[in-house]
Amino acid sequence: xxxxxxxxxxxxxxxxxxxxxxxxxxxxxxxxxxxxxxxxxxxxxxxxxxxxxxxxxxxxxxxxxxxxxxxxxxxxxxxxxxxxxxxxxxxxxxxxxxxxxxxxxxxxxxxxxxxxxxxxxxxxxxxxxxxxxxxxxxxxxxxxxxxxxxxxxxxxxxxxxxxxxxxxxxxxxxxxxxxxxxxxxxxxxxxxxxxxxxxxxxxxxxxxxxxxxxxxxxx
Numbered sequence: 001x002x003x004x005x006x007x008x009x010x011x012x013x014x015x016x017x018x019x020x021x022x023x024x025x026x027x028x029x030x031x032x033x034x035x036x037x038x039x040x041x042x043x044x045x046x047x048x049x050x051x052x053x054x055x056x057x058x059x060x061x062x063x064x065x066x067x068x069x070x071x072x073x074x075x076x077x078x079x080x081x082x083x084x085x086x087x088x089x090x091x092x093x094x095x096x097x098x099x100x101x102x103x104x105x106x107x108x109x110x111x112x113x114x115x116x117x118x119x120x121x122x123x124x125x126x127x128x129x130x131x132x133x134x135x136x137x138x139x140x141x142x143x144x145x146x147x148x149x150x151x152x153x154x155x156x157x158x159x160x161x162x163x164x165x166x167x168x169x170x171x172x173x174x175x176x177x178x179x180x181x182x183x184x185x186x187x188x189x190x191x192x193x194x195x196x197x198x199x200x201x202x203x204x205x206x207x208x209x210x211x212x213x214x215x216x217x218x219x
Contacts, residue, residue: 023059093130118150
């Protein structure tokens with residue numbers, strides 16, 4: 001628990017992005033643990049590869065490593081999954097235009113047939129793209145990325161390989177659809193892609209900039 005508390009403390013100081021100067025005395029006071037305990041946990045964090053540490057003028061210069069960030073995300077995702085009520089994740093964002101990537105890929109027979117086999121509907125050739133609002137919303141997408149979902153295997157065609165993806169059944173304003181998370185995507189964690197048997201922009205009367213809430217069903 002103290003490992004996580006110290007990582008959170010460092011992250012709040014900006015330690016995810018850059019080295020930060022800290023003292024064990026101040027950290028102990030802020031975290032309400034002894035200075036000796038702070039020193040011991042800082043050594044443990046460094047040994048685990050979660051932080052880098054070097055002597056400063058006063059105290060230490062510490063930065064959280066990518067491995068430390070990964071650990072924090074795993075803990076957060078585990079908590080999010082444990083705290084989800086009624087097996088649902090609510091993700092919010094704004095409708096945005098995409099790069100026509102979804103139209104190209106979902107329009108492929110290989111993907112369309114495979115998506116139908118796991119969702120039960122023929123997907124409209126295109127995706128509704130949602131720009132996620134907050135860090136929490138992006139975290140929920142990362143959580144989905146770490147879960148199994150409804151798996152769609154990759155395939156070969158047109159002298160190239162099309163990557164795997166996974167789907168999660170969801171609803172938008174009562175309309176059943178599915179979140180699609182490709183194995184490879186240009187969008188990263190900031191955008192959610194949705195497929196449906198409908199053209200969702202027309203079905204729901206959506207335009208760029210509209211607020212939208214996605215209710216993702218998980219098992």
